[in-house]
Amino acid sequence: MTHPARVSTNNQPPVVGVHAGLDAVERHFHARGWTPFNFQRAVWHAYRNGRSGLVHAPTGMGKTHAAWFGPLSEILAGDVDTRGLRVLWITPMRALATDTERALQESVAELGLDLPIGKRTGDTSTTVRARQKQRLPAALVTTPESLSLLLSYADAEAKFRALRCVVVDEWHELLSSKRGVQTELCLARLRRLSPALRTWGLSATIGNLDEAMDTLLGRTENPGLIVRGDEEHVGEKVLDVETILPRDVERFPWYGHLGLTLLPDVLERIEATDGVTLVFTNTRSQVELWYRSIMAAKPEWLGTVAVHHGSLDLAIRREVEAGIRSRRFRVVVCTSSLDLGVDFSPVSQVMQVGSPKGIARLMQRAGRSGHQPGAVSRVVCVPSHALELVEFAAARRGIAARDVEAREPLHRPLDVLVQHLVTVGIGTGFHARGMLDEVRSATSYADLSDQQWQWCIDFVQRGGSALRAYPQYARLVEQDGRWHAATTGIARTHRLGIGTIGGSTAMQVRFGAGKTLGTIEEGFITRLRIGDCFNFSGRLLELVR
Known part of the structure; x- marks a missing residue:
């Protein structure tokens, strides 16, 4: 394991000795009336010196600029051929990918660069996918699942061999999940295809920084660098946490999860602010109930x-996001679909209905308001029952002490490894010895035993001891020492199922005229009868067929 160096930017003078290209970045900042923070300069110079690392700074303090302008300075200096993929930006959510693509494009346009920047997620159109199949843009914003899909094609080596930088945004959100392990394996593959690759992670809310960075960078010879911006700006970034107290404590419920008892107090605080209010709930059904209750109490609104959650159609989600930016909406009731990184400057306050299930998540959601340096991030906590009053009080103490939960990485999930082996096998293929070394370079599999490796190989070759009688589970075959897809049908089927996000089968929800509203779990629909009504997308719908 590498031991990270730490950079505290508290009271440090600006870094001098500007590299070629960084002077243009400095001029760009000053032209906009900005002064780069010391932690941003530290990241730029570390990147130009060939370093990788983790940036930890409060929400809205410019982590995106810290990670982006290092690679961009190379391009400004003329050191990089921009024909083909050079920068890969991985985000955990599609909404964040859209916002990041826009931010990168704006900075490139302001600098007058002709630099193609694109996005590849599950929402990407077939037309754009076809264009990207011919040539990827110089900078690509994507998700772990879409990256795995790109690695499943035979031309992956040609497309990624000149990649110079990978940025993993909101790394804490991926770290302690199988999606994080999937990302680790993808990064190990990219480092094999492009040995000089530099990797930077971004996070605002993580307690175990050393472990988080070790997991991100894998088993590499070069030590990583932790750059902290939270110490530099602790006096500037203010997080205002308020809890609504019930007017009659004796009548406040001891259990429940809806929180509608405090609806009048919520409406008062919404009316008292001039900006947009995001009302976060923990479930999609709760979003619909809160929207209906707000509209019943305030029909003049x-x-x-509006509502926003992951089951809504892409066009509806984008319309709501645009409405937040334009201040068309004063209230948006949402779930974790708006948790991360999305820059909505008009948001003046956030409300959290029910337990946030952690200090880090409450801080993350609070950061959707005041999403710029020096601004106050304001969150109003709405308990749904009496015990959550205690939970919110504990969260306030934790935030004040900056005592954020650690995100523990997963250890050797073999199901994720099996899927990754098939992904690489149907693409470029692999030799077993080289692939084992590559897999062990990922921190989660550093101590993978030979016996466990052989079990995985047997599973992709025969389906393991339980499924060897079924030929459809013989996914890979070995030929001349190289493992590759058993059939073209295996490759097509595997690509349809790439990913580690579990869930029920979903069905589309449409109006009779054909407009799509989104998707809903098949299990919910099967419990309804023709003529039954239900709430979805802020509407009361009747099941027709």
């Missing part, structure tokens, strides 16, 4: 209240 029709057209200024």
Whole structure:
């Protein structure tokens, strides 16, 4: 394991000795009336010196600029051929990918660069996918699943061999999940295809920084660098946490999860602010119930209240996000679909209904308001029952002490490894010895035993001891020492199922005229009868067929 160096930017003078290209970045900042923070300069110079690392700074303090302008300075200096993929930006959510693509494009346009920047997620159109199949843009914003899909094609080596930088945004959100392990394996593959690759992670809310960075960078010879911006700006970034107390404590419920008892207090605080309010709940059904309750209490707000969650159609989600930016909406009731990184400057306050299930998540959601340096991030906590009053009080103490939960990485999930082996096998193929070394370079599999490796190989070759009688589970075959897809059908089927996000089968929800509203779990629909009504997308719908 590498031991990270730490950079505290508290009271440090600006870094001098500007590399070629970084002077243009400095001029760009000053032209906009900005002064780069010391932690941003530290990241730029570390990147130009060939370093990888982890940036930890409060939400809205410019982590995106810290990670982006290092690679961009190389391009400004003329050191990089921009024909083909050079920068890969991995985000955990599609909404964040859209916002990041826009931010990168804006900075490139302001600098007058002709630099193609694109996005590849599950929402990407077939037209754009076809264009990217011919040539990827110089900078690509994507998700772990879409990256795995790109690695499943035979031309992956040609597409990624000149990659110079990978940025993993909101790394804490991926770290302690199988999606994080999937990302680790993808990064190990990219480092094999492009040995000089530099990797930077971004996070605002993580307690175990050393472990998080070790997991991100894998088993590499070069030590990583932790750059902290939170110490530099502790006096500037203010997080205001308020908890709504019930007017009659004796009548406040001891259990429940809806929180509608405090609806009048929530409406008062919404009316008292001039900006947009995001009301976070923990479930999609709770979003629909809160939207309906707000509209019943304030029918005059029709057209200024919206819902946002992952089941809604892409066009609806984008319309809501645009409405937040334009201040068309005064209230948006949402789930974790708006948790991360999305820059909505008009948001003046956030409300959390029910337990946030952790200090880091509450801080993350609070950061959707005041999403710029020096601004106050304001969150109003809405308990749904009496015990959550204690939970919110504990969260306030934790935030004040900056005592954020650690995100523990997963250890050797073999199901993720099996899927990754098939992904690489149907693409470029692999030799077993070289692939084992590559897999062990990922921190989660550093101590993978030979016996466990052989079990995985047997599973992709025969389906393991349980499924060897079924030929469809013989996914890979070995030929001349190289493992590759058993059939073209195996490759097609595998690509349809790439990913580690579990879930029920979903069905599309449409109006009779054909407009798509989103998707809903098949299990929910099967419990309804023709003529039954349900709430979805802020509407009361009737099941027709």
